[in-house]
Amino acid sequence: MKLRWTTAAWSIIYLLLLLSLQTPFSIVTAFLLVLPVAILFTALNTQSFILHIAPVWLIALLIHPIFLLFAVYFAIPGVVMGYLYRKRKAAMQVLKFGVATMLVELLLLLLISTAFFQMDLSAYVDEIVKMTTAPLTEIGVEGNFGGQLVGPEIDTQLIKDRTLQLVPFAMIISSFLMTVITHSLARPTLNSMGLSVPKLKPAREWMLPRSLIWYYLIIFFINIATVNSDNAFMKTIVANATPLLQICFMIQALGFFYYLAHIRKWHPILPLLTAIPIVLFPPAIIIGILDLAFPLRQAFSKNKR
Numbered sequence: 001m002k003l004r005w006t007t008a009a010w011s012i013i014y015l016l017l018l019l020s021l022q023t024p025f026s027i028v029t030a031f032l033l034v035l036p037v038a039i040l041f042t043a044l045n046t047q048s049f050i051l052h053i054a055p056v057w058l059i060a061l062l063i064h065p066i067f068l069l070f071a072v073y074f075a076i077p078g079v080v081m082g083y084l085y086r087k088r089k090a091a092m093q094v095l096k097f098g099v100a101t102m103l104v105e106l107l108l109l110l111l112i113s114t115a116f117f118q119m120d121l122s123a124y125v126d127e128i129v130k131m132t133t134a135p136l137t138e139i140g141v142e143g144n145f146g147g148q149l150v151g152p153e154i155d156t157q158l159i160k161d162r163t164l165q166l167v168p169f170a171m172i173i174s175s176f177l178m179t180v181i182t183h184s185l186a187r188p189t190l191n192s193m194g195l196s197v198p199k200l201k202p203a204r205e206w207m208l209p210r211s212l213i214w215y216y217l218i219i220f221f222i223n224i225a226t227v228n229s230d231n232a233f234m235k236t237i238v239a240n241a242t243p244l245l246q247i248c249f250m251i252q253a254l255g256f257f258y259y260l261a262h263i264r265k266w267h268p269i270l271p272l273l274t275a276i277p278i279v280l281f282p283p284a285i286i287i288g289i290l291d292l293a294f295p296l297r298q299a300f301s302k303n304k305r
Helices: 002-022 026-032 034-043 046-063 065-086 091-116 121-142 144-150 156-165 167-192 211-225 232-264 269-273 275-280 282-293 296-304
Strands: none
Touching: 002 026, 002 034, 002 046, 002 065, 026 034, 026 167, 034 046, 034 065, 034 167, 046 065, 065 091, 065 167, 091 167, 156 167, 156 232, 167 232, 211 232, 211 282, 232 269, 232 275, 232 282, 232 296, 269 275, 275 282, 282 296
């Protein structure tokens, strides 16, 4: 009975999250829309899942067809993650499939919008950039302080080109964040419902593939080779791969500090605090690179003995 009431509540939450997409809160609620579907698909059999989700989709359709499209769009990764939770797959595998599913959806959405609905991504980005920079330009024109702050003129074309160049990076990061948020909230929720879901390895055990170092070197040399080049394709690869690899090394560095705190018996808050300088001081990623390239952890373990 408790499970039945809980799943009914999550159906209502799912509907409310869908409706919130037409409100200013959508920037937050959009990252939560996969969660109810993942929980419902894990907790229920397929027939019960359909019975729970069908009324939500019907209400969404009656309000406006766009809500039904949103519901279907966010339901697919939720079903994928829920299916893997049912099979008790490793948390990392759930995250990988979740990110891949959302990324494929974003690519298909972009392709369909461009091919069938004549959406011009360049024009859309141009409009957003102009709308965003207009107040800054106005400040620069109207006040001396504003002019010193933002400069006499903002190069909107440069901002637009840079934004378009980083669209793949934005798609990957948004897919990653949505998946991580869903897993972070779904696991304790499902556990409270009596459903065991595997958790991620402790941060001290995080080890990314060593091949990332070679990818970073390749991108580094490509960047040097294309500094004065007009090859837009290679520049786009560098612009998107560089921050992604840097984020990977930041995660590796954080894992190293958690490992160090574990073997040195430090207070748990200390490795968490190291995340601040790692994020704010980009050269700190060298710690993550060294941790991948050399047996740093084994060296500290030997020193401890």
